[in-house]
Structure formats: C-alpha cells, structure tokens
Amino acid sequence: MTSPQHESSPNHHVRLDQFEGPLDLLLFLIRKAEINIYDIPIHQITEQYIQFLEYAAQIDLDSITEFYGLAATLLLIKSRMLLPNEFADDDDYDDPRQELVQRLIEYQKFRKLSDLMTDQERSAEWTLEPRRNQRSFDFVDDEELWHQIDVWDLLQTFSAVMANLTPERIIDLYEEVSINEKISLINELLETRGEFLFTDIVTRPDSVMDVVCAFLAVLEAVKSSGIGVYQNRLFGDIRIRRRQRRELPNDES
C-alpha cells in the first residue's frame, strides 16, 4: 500500500489528523485489509502502518510521537512473532499480539459507546424551558397588612404610578387601551345626538389617561370622520359636531 485511500472518497488522500489517535488508524487499516482482529497478520499491518506514517508527514509533533509509539509496539510484536517459540502449541503460550488485540477491542467498545452518547446528545439537543424561573403565588394571609394602610396611601401610590409613566408608555396605553373606545363613543354620540361636549366622552374624569385618550380620539376623528370642533371661549367646553361636507359619502344631510 503506497497510496492509502479513504474508502468513501477514493480521490482524497487520507490524512493523519483525520484519526483520533494511533489506535484509530490501526483499526482503519485492519478494516481496510478485511482481516480478523484476533489474527492480525502483524508483518503486513506493521508495514502498512509505518508506510502510512512516513507518507503523512505534515502534522504536529505531539501526536506524531503517539503514532510512532504504536509503531514501536507493532515492531516489537513483529520481532517477537519471528522468534521461534517452542511452546507455540501450549495452552500457556502468550500470543505477543494479545495485549494489542485487547486494547483494540476495548477501544472499539468505547468508540461504539461514544456513538451511542452522540445519539443521546442529539436526542437531548432540545430542551423546553419555562419562560421564567420563578413562580409567584401569594399565601400571605396577614390581614394586618391591609388594616395598616389608609386611603391616602392608596392615593399616593396611584399618583406615584402615574408620575412614573414615561411618554412612550402613555402612547402604548392609548394605542392599546382607550383610543378605540373613545372613537367608538364619538361615533355613537354623533349618531344619537349629532352634537356633544368633550366632557361627554370623558367617562372617568379623574383619570388622566382617560382625558388624554379622549382628546387624542377627538383629534383622530377630526382627521378621519369629518367632525368639527368648536370652543366658545378659552378653556370653555369643547363642542363636537358633525361637519357639513358634501364630499363625505355617508353624509345624509
């Protein structure tokens, strides 16, 4: 074997760094030669192994040492196999290859287990996680807590909440909460009365939000629904009435 080829891609040379170590390379050569792992033709496989190392020279020194370490082991086994052994037929005969074979089998076993672990890793690739890691449930049963506060605490808390609202949050609020409600109220009033006061669409006068939303709804309605807005005096009541415009298709008057 002068030019080892990878089984799956015959046009590409096998590189040493494709192997996880000397045992990996040795197993590869054994499989490629289709030989029985329990009866390795040590002469042939040693030759192939060393040829391969010489061929694949350009790798880092750390691992080349390990690859050559196994080469030395193979050569040792080869030389011991060449020695005539008078006990070769005995039960006590120690095959010089035995230790290597056991290492190879052990290594193969962990390769297989490693494959199983890779499958396991893949199957556990996705985990589902709760959106938050804290559930809050209130078992506080302390009535005292409630008796200690008075209505002024309530007011101050509310005023603090309102004071903390940023302009963006207020915009969010009217977009999501009240502006549609006010527009539908305006439409309803226009249908039933034709004219109404701004204060009629403020359903909660003590809510700043309500007033702001009512006002924005009026501005919106001026733009889209054809209403007119009148104010008799500065800071007086704002009157809202349907604008008389011919081009409005729904204008019955």
Add this chain to the structure above:
Amino acid sequence: MNLETEAALIEAILYLEVDAVDLATLQRISKLSRDVVLASLERLKETYARDEHGLELVEIADCYTLGPKKHLGPALRDRYGKKNDARLSRAAMETLSIIAYSQPITRTEIENLRGVNADAMMRLLLGRDLIKEVGKKDAPGRPTQYGTTRHFLELFGLSSIADLPKLDEADEQRFADE
C-alpha cells in the same frame, strides 16, 4: 370529542408559560381553535379538581394558569409566601390603587400602567374580596373589567368611590404630613 391530546398540550403550555396566559395566546401557541382550547381547559379543570392533584386550573382576569390549591396554603406559605412579602405589599398597593382610581379597568390596562404582569396581584386582591369583576369591556375579546368591592370601601372607611381623595389632594396631604 375526547381532547386528551389537546388538553395535554395546553397543560404543558400553562406549565411552561409560568405567568397566566389569555385565550388568544393559548390558541396561537397550541395552534388549536378557540373552541378546542376552551374545551381542553374545561377538561383540565376537571382533571385537576380531583383530590389526587395539588394543583388546580386557575382562571383570573381572562387568563389561565395552574396554581396550588387553596387548602395547601398553610403548608406552603412558609417557603413560598414569605419571600414575596415586601414586594407583595407594594405591588398589591399599586394594583389596588390603579383599580380604585381607574375603575372599571381591564387586566391589560393595569399591566400597561404598572409595566409588569398583574396576574398574581389580581388573584390576591380577588381572594381578599377587595376587587371584583364589574363587566366586560366593549373591545376585541371583550376583556373583563374590574372595580372595587363594598369590602374595599369598608376597609378604607369610604362611603362611596366618590369619596376617594382626588389626585391634586395628594400634594396637599404631602405638605400636611410634613
């Protein structure tokens, strides 16, 4: 319709969401129709109502979640009640003040004002009979609106909601206190 599979999916969603979720969200995540989600919730409610379960399906402010059954409160309070104490009182006060001053108000509106999920607090206040459902808002999804109860008035010594101090009085009171 058995709905075993669907109820199981909804159960897992409620678990993973942690916070209470509304019907629309459940529909979106489960990709089930509104009717099937509602029927699955009904099934879950029955399943968890059995004594063998320590959890129950909780519906609050149009949102659903799983929560420990009331009777387990005493056994769990030590560990799960106390650590919330300080946070709870302020959060509860905020929520209650918003409801008192802005009633009728929906859960979403409260959350917009406070900027955080209001589910736990509303459950607390409902449990204390300080707030109650007062109607449905005329808006998409017809969300439930909340207001304060008679018990609330009694607790704060008010004869009606109109007696609540007005916002501009807050400053006067602050000066009076000093």
Add this chain to the structure above:
Amino acid sequence: MNLETEAALIEAILYLEVDAVDLATLQRISKLSRDVVLASLERLKETYARDEHGLELVEIADCYTLGPKKHLGPALRDRYGKKNDARLSRAAMETLSIIAYSQPITRTEIENLRGVNADAMMRLLLGRDLIKEVGKKDAPGRPTQYGTTRHFLELFGLSSIADLPKLDEADEQRFADE
C-alpha cells in the same frame, strides 16, 4: 397507604419550585418522611404517565421536577425550546464516554484506552463542567480520578449514570472481556 394528600402536596411543591429539587429538599418543605416522599413521587409518576397529562415527573441526577412530555417537544420548541449548540467533537465525545462509562478513572487510564494524550480534552471537559475530580486513586502518586457532573446528566437528559445508553447484545458479546 393511599398517599393522595401527600402526593398532592409534593405536586404543588414541584410546580412552585420550577427547578428540579432533591429528596432532602422535598422532605424539608413537605415535612414528610423520606419514604413517604418517595412513595408520593412514585404515585405522581404514575398519575402523570397517563396520556391525559402533557407533563411528566422528570428525575435528573437524583432531583425531581415536572416537565413537558418528550413527544410534545416539536409542538412547543418554537416558543420554549433551547437548543444545545455546543456539540462535542469526536475526540471530546470519546474521552467523555470513557469517563462516563468507567468512572472513577484517572487521566493515565484514559490515555491508555485512547492511545493519545488526554490533556487538552480533559481541560475542555472540565471547562464545560461535564467532568470533575471525584477523588484520588489508591495507587502510587495518588493520581486524581475523574467522573461526570450533574450538568453532564442534564445536558444528556439522563436521570442518573445508570441511565447511560447500553450496548446491544451483539456488541456486548463482541466486546466482552476475555
């Protein structure tokens, strides 16, 4: 022993904790004995095994929690899924497998099995909290022995080391020690 009440309490605790809790913690919170907690967990496991439930009792590294059943994964992944992208290289996985199946094991023993220096791989695995020092081998030089961590079990979705995937019978024989 029926344990309905006890199982219900354990269920509520597992739900409230969110993270997996160990037996000692469950005992402490529930004020139940170890045996009763274990029996309650067994009961919960059976209850949640039913198809009507989308949750199941999960045991990871001797800790317990409720979690969505595996088959719901695909339906819930979009919203709640967390992907483990940090896949291990083949070399790292080989080293980790050797440690997982042979723990406690020393660095030299690992190197003998793989035939290569294990320094870099062990550093990587230690850095990712997949392995840890578990003791010293009673041998000359008292070399450090390594084993897998709790994080390892979590990452691989294993309830304990006994849960590691097994070789099938054919492989078992092929690799049998002589």
